[in-house]
Amino acid sequence: MTETPFKALALLCKDLEATTKRKEKTALIGAFLKKLERDEIKPAILLTIGAVFPETSDKTLDVGWRTLKRVIDRGGQTTLFRHQLTIKEIYKTLQEIATASGEGSRRHKEQLLERMFAQTEPLEAEILARIIFGEMRIGVNEGMMLEGIAETTETDPALVRRALMMTGDIGRVAEEAVQNGETGLRSLEASMFVPLKPMLANTAESPEEAINDYGGEAAFEYKYDGARIQIHRQGAEVRIFSRRLTDVTESIPDIVEMVQGFPEKKDFIIEGEAVAVGENGRPLPFQDLMRRFTRVNDVWEMVKQIPLRLYLFDALYYDGELLIDEPYSQRWSILEKIAPQEYLSKRIITSSPTEAAELMDQATEAGHEGLMAKRLDSPYSPGSRGKNWYKLKPVETLDVVVVAADWGSGRRRGWLSNYHLGVWSGSEYLVIGKTFKG
Known part of the structure; x- marks a missing residue:
């Protein structure tokens, strides 16, 4: 069968970004997963949540904003005949970027990025950049993705969540759920030297x-x-x-x-x-x-x-x-x-x-x-x-207001990033600190 183009995933991300309704998002995810071949499920799941590797992996892309900006700025140097990239091709290239090491690896990473972005349309390039930095901003977290997997495979959401807790690999969970249903999910148990997600x-x-x-x-x-x-x-x-x-x-x-x-x-x-x-x-x-x-x-x-x-x-x-x-x-x-x-x-x-x-x-x-x-x-x-479980800590509360904000730089360019917090002194607001992402 024809492999699913990456553009289809980019359009899905835009559709997810366009709605704030949880049920609509899970329905979109479920409908998309039903169209995929088995070996496309794990890459699609991970890429949609802005990941290339499962949580238990130590691998990283190690691509900085400046590197990506250079690649994007050279984006006009595209091929005469653009090849439509597939989900699997994007995923494979990102994995190759992560494993590049040794002398010349930095240049090799850039070359791989250039080849990908040279083949992308603006929408695909936007979503690809978000994936590389793990900042999708489409309102889909891990929990919502699990709901989509459960809805698609008609399995118990609690069983899907448990399978993820045992493996830490949402892509593997999705593959097992689609291929083998509840039987497959129940087969995913804890293993030594594979960490469980903490309570x-x-x-x-x-x-x-x-x-x-x-x-x-x-x-x-x-x-x-x-x-x-x-x-x-x-x-x-x-x-x-x-x-x-x-x-x-x-x-x-x-x-x-x-x-x-x-x-x-x-x-x-x-x-x-x-x-x-x-x-x-x-x-x-x-x-x-x-x-x-x-x-x-x-x-x-x-x-x-x-x-x-x-x-x-x-x-x-x-x-x-x-x-x-x-x-x-x-x-x-x-x-x-x-x-x-x-x-x-x-x-x-x-x-x-x-x-x-x-x-x-x-x-x-x-x-x-x-x-x-x-x-x-x-x-x-x-x-x-x-x-x-409850945590109990001595706390002091303080009412503050946002009195200023800074424009972000690098990958946060175009976003308000740092917020200055102030307290009312009786005649003016006095800035007492900043808050950042998180």
Whole structure:
């Protein structure tokens, strides 16, 4: 059959951008997916959400705005007979750009970009540029794409979401759903060294709110001012992944050594926080912690400069059994089997708001953010933000107004990018800071 042209995907993106109605967007996505061949589904899904690789991949395009601008500015040098690019051709070329390395790779990347843009019409070039920078601005997030997949394949949306949580690869989920339906989706289970999407928390105003919502009793843990990590151990091998599912093992060998020293030798996946500490034992600023996670050279020298402590709070897999459907209380019991007490997060189980408030005071006095409240019978819902976990932090609110904005530069050219915030002094607005994307 004829391959689907990239222009069809570009037109889909414009249609998605033109409506704000969720049902219309999912219907558009569903109708488009039904027209695709099996080997076009994964590329189309990823490109539509502004991605080339699944979340679990460390690969990047590594194409800057200046490089792309040079290519676009030379866009007039097109071929005499324009070839209509297909979705698969665009996807394959972007993958080739990402894998280019070594001497001359920068020029090779530009040449590949030039060949693509020389064959594109203005609409295709616009959408292609958005894909390259991962900024689609069409109002389609991962959740909406999952709904479209479920609608297209007439499968349970909850099952589609679970499959993504297990694999971190929305393209693979879509392929399996289209090809094999619910049977295929159920076959997608967690694997060692493939990170699960982390469970997320909502915010509660007070310990009392959490206790009431959880039926009169809750677990309260320190909310550490660190970086969330997921640790996989199989035999002697340990791999560690960040909250964004990036493999950070090589940057934190001290945490690897800690885990290798655990007496428990059965395979496991556990979750916790890595916290950078100073000479006084108090947490260092988050910026210092990030220096550890981004370091790839002279790593052990950085270990000496910025030591880490490990605080664990959940067990997701143990001795061949996936634990995410087990209640929190049971997962914690298994965590206690896996890790020595010194590595467990500080926590209490209580029905007293006063006791929880005292624990929060202790946490903040020690330099941490506050508390996590957790329902004792709650399952672990990877990638989901529900009410089974609450975060509680001391907060101060301030009413501000936007008093000015800056025009963006580079890839944000033509957009208002930085917003200046002010407070009313009684006679004028005083600027107190800026807010950026995010």
